[in-house]
Amino acid sequence: MDNKIKKVVILGSAAIKIGEAGEFDYSGSQAIKALKEEGVKTILINPNIATIQTSDYLADRVYLLPVTVDFVEKILEKEKPDGILLSFGGQTALNCGLELYDKGILKKHGIQVLGTPVETIRNTEDRKKFNQVLDEINVDYPKSKAVGSLEAAETFAGEIGYPVMMRIAYALGGLGSGVCRTKEQLVERASKAFSYTSQILIEEWLGGWKEIEYEIVRDKYDNCITVCNMENVDPLGIHTGESIVVAPSQTLSNREYQKLRGIGIRVIRHLGVVGECNIQYALDPFSEEYRVIEVNARLSRSSALASKATGYPLAFIAAKLGMGYGLHELSNAITETSAFFEPSLDYIVVKMPRWDLKKFRNVSRRIGSAMKSVGEVMAIGRNFEETLQKAIRMLGTGARGLVANEKFVTSSIEDSLSKPSDERLFAVVDAFIEGYSIEWIYERTRIDKWFLHKIKNVVDIALRLGQGENLDDSFLLEAKKMGYSDEQLAILGYKEEEEIYNMRLKAGIHPSIKRIDTVAGEYPAKTNYLYLTYEGIEDDYTEKHPDAAIILGGGPYRIGSSVEFDWCCVIAGKTVRESGKTSIMINCNPETVSTDYDEFDALFFEELTFETVREIYNKIDPAGFILSMGGQIPNNLAVRLDANGLRILGTKTEYIDRAENRSLFSAMLDDLNIMQPEWKALTDTKSALKFANDVGYPVLVRPSYVLSGAAMAVATSDLELKAFLLAAADVSNEYPVVISKFYENAKELEFDAVAQDGEIICYAISEHVENAGTHSGDATLVLPPQRTYFETERQIRITSAKIAKNLKINGPFNIQYIAKNNEVRVIECNLRASRSFPFVSKTLNKNFIAIATKVILREKQKPIRIPMYDYEHVAVKAPQFSFTRLRGADPATGVEMSSTGEVACLGDNFHEAFIKALISVGFKFPVTSILISSGPTASKAELLSSIKVISDMGMIIFATGGTSDFLTAHDIPNLKLNWPLDEEKPGVVEYLKEGKIDLVVNIPKNYNEDELTNDYTIRRAAVDYAVPLITNRQVAMRLFEALSKISKEDLKIKSWDEYSVK
Amino acid sequence: MNAKLVLENGMSFEGKAFGAPVSTSGEVVFNTAMVGYTEALTDPSYYGQLLSLTYPLIGNYGVPNEISDDITKSKWESSRIQAFGFIVSNLSDIHSHWDSDMSLDEWLKKEGIPGISGIDTRALTKVLRDSGAMLGKILINGQEVDFYDPNKDLLIEKAAVKAPVEHGKGDKTVLLMDFGCRNSIIANIVRRGFKVIQVPYNYDCSHLKYDGIILSSGPGDPARYSFMTSKIKAFMEEKKPILGICLGHQLLALTAGAKTYKLTHGHRSQNQPVIDRFSGRAYVTSQNHGFAVDKKSIPTGWISWFENLNDGTNEGLWHKNLPIRSTQFHPETMPGPVDTGFVFDEFKRCF
């Protein structure tokens, strides 16, 4: 190994976005662990404050700063590291690293790129170079051409003939890529692409071929192995991130498996990768013809999946190889045999994507070669049927498996099969139920018949039950082996779930615990990486742990629940271990650190369903569950677990229920005379309208059953309310609609705290920049509050204390408040960790979760005074949106959450922290030209003064119709641009396309669901042409002020520890 | 039809019968390869054994026809199933592959070999791992059979060809001592432009003309075949290039005066790491053996060419001044990774 390297900088991947999710928190954390083992000093740059890798106990130094060349260069100048790791922070880190290299910055500071050399990365990222490299060793790739102009693109497409595949260099998650079936489609796609890239790739369309991936590791001695191969159930044409993926491959013969493996090793050796990489193939289903689709010369989503699927810690090993080790010098932590080997699986793994498309207005539900999914789950079992059904349940979308679901398929079976969307799998099931043949379905989906047949096996069981076949012990066992949950069987067999459970008890039908050991049992294993299966006769793990705390994880990342809960779970586990007790984790998300087998004493990679956690509980006989760390999924299990006599640690279930149940909670608030927005649950439109008029518009509407579109909306008039209730929701006694008075121009605040026996131990109040009406998950948070009355904070403190006392809280909790002229009202209260716990913990340098966990373990805690006023820094948390990837979606925020991630930065004052945070989520700084559509008259007036400020400092201001007139009337110089629909020059879209605008401020006219097309078109164009967009008035005002106060020089390069008060 | 796997230690596993409906017995061994059941079942090293696969989903891609006319294209390792029985967890009820000519079940029926499915092969593997390979029987519908210990038989007798067979053409000829050879060993030699004469282990070669010798792989305990050493000694004295593979390697070692012993953990997988002592390069290899050459007993004049990165056992020999080479692993592979084909190139270089 290379001992010249004493200090290393690691680039993170910043906020979680579609295509770059938690997997990079996992790989980054592993890299840091690997380097620390070598006594190397680690410096992490990542503004994603919710990650585990930015915890105080991992990297020696953490910079919560943008991963952009400007910032990173300054940090390098300051830290003077010997080496830098570029391949652990996804495409964000890689692109930044390449730029640093090209600008000669790394050279200038004599910093060595560890692992795969930049030239190699270049050869894999630049499709033209890549194809040349493949030619050198005559490996096949799709007929293709890298082109730099629209004309060139059209010409080549003409040559190879439509349909063609269009792709973009240096993009990830297939951004902007897709099939172009006609010239028109090509022109449209390509011109968009050229607005943010100089090179696109036109290639032969291979839709329908098998898509196969290999994860390959190589060291500097040219030792090379393939750690895992994976097969996409959805054939080529659907992005691997959008596909159901199995490991290992199921339909490849030994010849094919070894052939692709061999080619992979040849390619990777020729490229000269040092570390980990991923190669993707297209394989002809009717011959041994193949094509290499791409190589990702960095840790990727697939490599995180492969690590979890095999137990082989790819990122950890890759980091060691980067330090100069050889594979043969490293050992496999699980079996203590050599790390130079290829894992052998004795189980099958199924990965499924999690989409949240329903959350977006106007978005297309079709899936293809570009990623739209926001997260994924991984299921492990010993046959495909069992494993697939587990995976579906893990998604937490309400699906109970392949069958026994509400109707998911909205369009015709034929359509949903041939035009893939997020509902295709269920269309396959419906097709079988309708009696269509495997052949017929294959023709429309090109999903290999092997997979289709297995899906049919599951459906057949349902049909047998439907025909009234008696569910005797052997049929019951058969069904369980096919992955049926007790609930599914109950529904199909017209029984109660508990009856099925009791039948199993009597027949002694329980799952076995199996261990993942990387060697299929050939050698004894040291670790407790476990899963459950009904295809087994014995448990690999038989220990009982009366002292164990079983922590339930957060499940798949999705909108509203992401890495922040994983941080809570990992910290909780760490604390349990430190207090000498046994820590056990149950989770099913391969992107997480909490599913890293060495973070806990035992890890069950399993479902977070009542049935499964009860089975595990019964085998372990633990002290109890910790439900307050993993977000809403575990929290929702509380009542049922408790009712069945399973022990729960922390706050008592009766109180959790009192907080979750709207009427109970509201009654309690009334008793304590704590104010809350007036609300009522109503069962018909008439009374709904009446109540709305009594409390006065606007009102917030929450249907309990949503037909389509957003679950929540704000109505400003009878008209809108009627429209929404008719169009979006079904209102009845069964499905009441909750209507609450919507408070306009009210502040919103977060109260995060830990209480012990009802007494608050520590707390933090964060203020929203946006007024109430922007979902707390999309809001910009500020800590400590800058614009909140002392009196308001005092009331919040007092009110919260009352609630904590009344609910006898033991553990973490969060209360959301709205405040208007010093009156505070409670919106909701969650007796669990909230999204903002990592944010407050790290900003205040007090680990709320560690404290909460000790409380839950009944270790007496003393109240901690947090001297808000002594902090010399301000922290700002900003949301990350992924609208770029959601073609058509309206990028305006509202009461429904739509961001996919977040960052937080620290500064000496609000303005500095705010600008840093915005840059971290993609804002360009400095800004020289802004397009403003200032919305309703009220907001025009409100914005005026701050617009004046930036105008005076010489900002170029463009404005749309009304706003322009208004500004001119107040003699603010501006250039009027025409609305898209006017189709007159100079037009907004044209200016955006030509990059003449640095920033778009577009304030929606009202809360109405169907926005004016004009505004929508502008917002959409901004997103599509990668121009930063702001749709909230308060954010716009704060930003204008900040722009006028802050210059580049004011953005200080300070690490987290340089801010923290000790 | 129900079936039962019974081990000599008294343990038994309930399962479902497939393939030929006849009870059978033999030595129970496992392999952790995830693909390649066709190649494995036709590998003569499995003669007399009941093969259990740790990978649970078997039969997915069916079985391709043997292509017997041209050995370099053969998709089987010999012309028939060599294992006496097949033990799997989940037998696929469908086979889906362009190159599949029949289902695994049909194939076993045709070949008269019984199989048992629905077995927790991980549980079974843990037993075999800890107590070593042991005798067992697969009972179909309760029809009893006695335990059969293949090691009491002269297995190479059963596994090897009965009369000489010629393969390929070339101006140089390689004599292949067949102890139960795999097709792909021959294919690898033929592909390198040699003519191959494959002869039974006990064949009198005095009248044959050849330029080099291969000592093939094959089933059983090398110590049982000590009678081969005189013959092999004679070959060595001819100073012609010799390549020993697996059993061939062990017999070569015995002839040279080294000792062999039974491994506590046999090597039965496609992912065995070995390191080349000369180049320091490591390779993933396919292995299937329960005996090994004792490193300490390797006589002077020989170098331990390859060693296993997991347990440090000897994986190959290199004679200091004669063109004699051998490997414990299978450079020809099938099933398995194809990384060590260079061993055959080295053999060719020796001419």
Ligand SMILES: Nc1ncnc2c1ncn2[C@@H]1O[C@H](COP(=O)(O)OP(=O)(O)O)[C@@H](O)[C@H]1O
């Ligand atoms: N030539 C092609 N024909 C059809 N589909 C393709 C082709 N090339 C790629 N794809 C599909 O597009 C997806 C994204 O392409 P890929 O090169 O992997 O880009 P990314 O860098 O986003 O992973 C692939 O997963 C595959 O399903």
Ligand SMILES: Nc1ncnc2c1ncn2[C@@H]1O[C@H](COP(=O)(O)OP(=O)(O)O)[C@@H](O)[C@H]1O
């Ligand atoms: N009565 C209200 N007046 C104004 N805004 C509200 C009101 N109730 C909720 N909101 C806004 O809607 C958002 C979501 O409401 P909330 O009840 O927190 O739903 P969720 O359970 O999805 O967090 C809040 O963050 C807040 O911005």
Ligand SMILES: [Mg+2]
């Ligand atoms: Mg890809």
Ligand SMILES: [Mg+2]
């Ligand atoms: Mg909320």
